[in-house]
Amino acid sequence: MTYCLGQPELDGIEQILKADLIDVGVHCVFLIDMAGNIIASLDNGENQHDIYSLAALAAGNFGAVSTMAKIIGEEEFSLLFHKGQKESIHFSKVLSDFLLITIFGQEISLGFLRLKVAEAIEKIKDNLGPSLGV
Amino acid sequence: MAFVNLKNREVQVKIVYCGPGRGGKTTNLEYIYKKFHSRFKTEMVTIKTQGDRTIFFDFLPLGLGKIKGYDIKIQLYTVPGQVKYNATRKLVLRGVDGIVFVADSMAVRRKHNILSLKNLQENLATYNKSIFKIPLVFQYNKRDLASQGIPLLPISTLQKDLNSKLKAPALEASALEGKNVAETLKRIILLTVASLERELK
Ligand SMILES: Nc1nc2c(ncn2[C@@H]2O[C@H](COP(=O)(O)OP(=O)(O)OP(=O)(O)O)[C@@H](O)[C@H]2O)c(=O)[nH]1
Numbered sequence: 001m002t003y004c005l006g007q008p009e010l011d012g013i014e015q016i017l018k019a020d021l022i023d024v025g026v027h028c029v030f031l032i033d034m035a036g037n038i039i040a041s042l043d044n045g046e047n048q049h050d051i052y053s054l055a056a057l058a059a060g061n062f063g064a065v066s067t068m069a070k071i072i073g074e075e076e077f078s079l080l081f082h083k084g085q086k087e088s089i090h091f092s093k094v095l096s097d098f099l100l101i102t103i104f105g106q107e108i109s110l111g112f113l114r115l116k117v118a119e120a121i122e123k124i125k126d127n128l129g130p131s132l133g134v
Numbered sequence: 135m136a137f138v139n140l141k142n143r144e145v146q147v148k149i150v151y152c153g154p155g156r157g158g159k160t161t162n163l164e165y166i167y168k169k170f171h172s173r174f175k176t177e178m179v180t181i182k183t184q185g186d187r188t189i190f191f192d193f194l195p196l197g198l199g200k201i202k203g204y205d206i207k208i209q210l211y212t213v214p215g216q217v218k219y220n221a222t223r224k225l226v227l228r229g230v231d232g233i234v235f236v237a238d239s240m241a242v243r244r245k246h247n248i249l250s251l252k253n254l255q256e257n258l259a260t261y262n263k264s265i266f267k268i269p270l271v272f273q274y275n276k277r278d279l280a281s282q283g284i285p286l287l288p289i290s291t292l293q294k295d296l297n298s299k300l301k302a303p304a305l306e307a308s309a310l311e312g313k314n315v316a317e318t319l320k321r322i323i324l325l326t327v328a329s330l331e332r333e334l335k
């Protein structure tokens with residue numbers, strides 16, 4: 001089940017991630033699929049991480065948490081978030097097969113971040129949807 | 135679920151090492167990492183229990199250079215082989231593009247190999263994938279133990295037990311000594327990339 005995304009879609013996605021997330025203070029954001037492939041990644045130029053490892057671990061972690069939810073009879077957990085001293089990480093599902101991961105500092109609140117992430121996801125769906133036939 | 139990025143002309147491919155517990159999957163990745171990490175500048179991620187057994191997965195990304203104008207990025211994973219870790223094993227198989235089945239050549243592990251292959255087939259089926267269609271390479275590992283007088287399964291037995299219907303390429307190897315580790319990887323990469331090319335045509 002191979003899928004392709006072209007320049008217009010990927011440019012569109014990157015623009016959304018930049019305007020809605022990086023420009024409001026998110027340190028680092030990436031869109032991955034559930035296999036751990038990286039579709040787009042952006043950072044603010046100051047906080048860089050090993051995104052390949054992060055993507056593999058994030059996909060695994062999300063899968064593990066989803067399976068735990070099912071075992072206890074939940075459809076899914078609505079908030080997936082790990083809080084650190086300096087940086088925190090937030091996961092959000094996009095359509096059924098993708099994950100948006102944001103890494104952010106203490107400058108922005110979780111509430112604000114969730115709002116911006118939700119807005120970005122709505123727009124990303126319009127870019128991803130047609131190419132994937134969903 | 136390979137991803138083709140037409141903008142950067144990059145293809146991301148997921149290859150998973152499967153097989154029974156203690157068969158040598160992690161040892162394969164460790165050897166590849168040791169041998170190539172200075173060239174590829176990548177880090178290996180492992181999630182292990184105390185006793186060195188894989189509990190979730192090992193992960194090693196490799197940039198392979200270009201094939202037909204596309205940058206090929208290979209993501210190598212191992213699953214936990216122990217029977218009890220099926221939930222996490224299944225997660226790692228999500229979106230897999232190619233499989234190396236590392237079989238343990240020790241005679242005492244014969245049944246473990248067969249059960250592990252059957253479990254792989256079942257897990258793939260939950261993702262609507264057929265073990266007959268996915269790119270697959272067998273590696274008959276630990277052949278070095280013969281020199282220590284440890285009873286090994288003859289290759290013909292391994293072939294009959296595991297590969298009589300699948301008819302996939304099979305290599306004898308010693309992951310510990312690095313024998314045929316790179317060759318196994320090369321075979322599965324070539325098979326997987328060829329299969330992607332067919333799919334994209
Ligand atoms: N003699 C010999 N020992 C090997 C070889 N490959 C692996 N081993 C040993 O077998 C043991 C298990 O190897 P691992 O690579 O951890 O096995 P695994 O398949 O990752 O096991 P799980 O993580 O439990 O699924 C280790 O002690 C290795 O050193 C080999 O080719 N020859």
Ligand SMILES: [Mg+2]
Nearest residue numbers: 159160187188
């Ligand atoms: Mg292991």
